[in-house]
Amino acid sequence: MAHPTDFELYGFWRTSATYRVRVALHLKGLRAEERVINLDAGEQLSPAFLAINPLGAIPALVERGHPPLTQSLAILEFLDETHPAPPLLPADPHGRARVRSIAAMLAGDTHPLITPRVRKYLAGVGGFDDAAIKAWMTHWFGAGLAAVEQRLASEAATGAFCHGEALTLADICLGSITVLARVNKLTLPPLPTIDRIMARCEALEAFANADPLKQEGAPKAA
Amino acid sequence: MAHPTDFELYGFWRTSATYRVRVALHLKGLRAEERVINLDAGEQLSPAFLAINPLGAIPALVERGHPPLTQSLAILEFLDETHPAPPLLPADPHGRARVRSIAAMLAGDTHPLITPRVRKYLAGVGGFDDAAIKAWMTHWFGAGLAAVEQRLASEAATGAFCHGEALTLADICLGSITVLARVNKLTLPPLPTIDRIMARCEALEAFANADPLKQEGAPKAA
Numbered sequence A, B: 001m002a003h004p005t006d007f008e009l010y011g012f013w014r015t016s017a018t019y020r021v022r023v024a025l026h027l028k029g030l031r032a033e034e035r036v037i038n039l040d041a042g043e044q045l046s047p048a049f050l051a052i053n054p055l056g057a058i059p060a061l062v063e064r065g066h067p068p069l070t071q072s073l074a075i076l077e078f079l080d081e082t083h084p085a086p087p088l089l090p091a092d093p094h095g096r097a098r099v100r101s102i103a104a105m106l107a108g109d110t111h112p113l114i115t116p117r118v119r120k121y122l123a124g125v126g127g128f129d130d131a132a133i134k135a136w137m138t139h140w141f142g143a144g145l146a147a148v149e150q151r152l153a154s155e156a157a158t159g160a161f162c163h164g165e166a167l168t169l170a171d172i173c174l175g176s177i178t179v180l181a182r183v184n185k186l187t188l189p190p191l192p193t194i195d196r197i198m199a200r201c202e203a204l205e206a207f208a209n210a211d212p213l214k215q216e217g218a219p220k221a222a
Helices: A016-027 A072-082 A093-114 A116-124 A130-154 A169-183 A192-202 A205-210 B016-027 B072-082 B093-114 B116-124 B130-154 B169-183 B192-202 B205-210
Strands: A007-011 A032-036 A060-063 B007-011 B032-036 B060-063
Touching (some): A016 A072, A016 A093, A016 A169, A072 A169, A072 B093, A093 A116, A093 A169, A093 B072, A116 A130, A116 B130, A130 A169, A130 B116, A169 A192, A192 A205, B007 B016, B016 B072, B016 B093, B016 B169, B016 B205, B072 B093, B072 B169, B093 B116, B093 B130, B093 B169, B116 B130, B130 B192, B169 B192, B169 B205, B192 B205
Antiparallel strands (some): A007 A060, B007 B060
16 A cells, blocks of 8 residues: 555546545545645736746646646556556456447546536637536436446446446446536436446445535535 | 558547547558548437447447447557557556646537537527637636646646657547637637747647548638
């Protein structure tokens, strides 16, 4: 196990990508000092944070003596390679490909569409009002989760978790999207397989503790 | 080397994600029969293709006896694990994390914003006209590539390629976005480091042969 102060995690209560890293650190038994970068206040572009990550992007996982690690899936793969127990990927290449594919449907196809910078463009340049922004988010969360539901409900490899009986990257990514849909109070299509898997995940301390509403800076009664 | 008919690649001339798989197959010395799924004609939702991939998503790499592999980065990781030479990732975890992070900035943060389904929503629901769609694409390609340019120009790990002196996943993803920007005739900010690395990549047969304009179904004089 790494020393508690070996990592600093720069993140924000609400972001899906920070959630993914938080869950993975907990599962691996690693602790990171979490540093709040308030996206609503534009702190990701402050000189203090740009000195840490010139890209102004969170999450950034900082390990002493190394450049910041960025991009949640790259960070999860790094944690899995450097701290292999418990594994976040199955052992066989086909299983690993399936898990990474489900993870990419969520963290890749779905999440980038509803980030603050995209909503800002739609509101500013695209003339979207609040209702149109909410419809946009509902559409893409719904489409992304419905596609994953279809896979999970129909593919033989699905088990108690997204892939068999062990938790993987795919479950972490699924949690990061379903939790964000809940925070944003979005109305989604029925997702029975996802609901079943998420109930199992959210019973685990790693998922429960990563809940956005439990983080520093979260609204008190959301 | 796998038998030439071990894989079928379902793709389309223009898509960035198909390009990535095409380059990786070539680099690994693997051959796949490419099956054209004409997105403009809606063939991704045809019963024939849905029987192969119920998600209606390309690229899909089909290996006999296995479910289709989907999501380009998951496919590239699979090919790298099952056919390790030449490697598409460096050997050290920090280097692997950097390469995966750059790849995710392109295939994850940038590409999902400009896919046909997103442009269709913007045109249909959002009321974007052709000029607004082009401005949208120019904005996100420009922002994504400028962020990668900033990293490549400033980070010590950049070499002849995105990461040191060997080609990686990051270069494949970079090529897939720069080529698509060219096909769409987008006006981008100056990208001197990216231009230098791409000149090196495009001198390689794997990149040259994957050029969208050389594929079946591409317009004759674009």
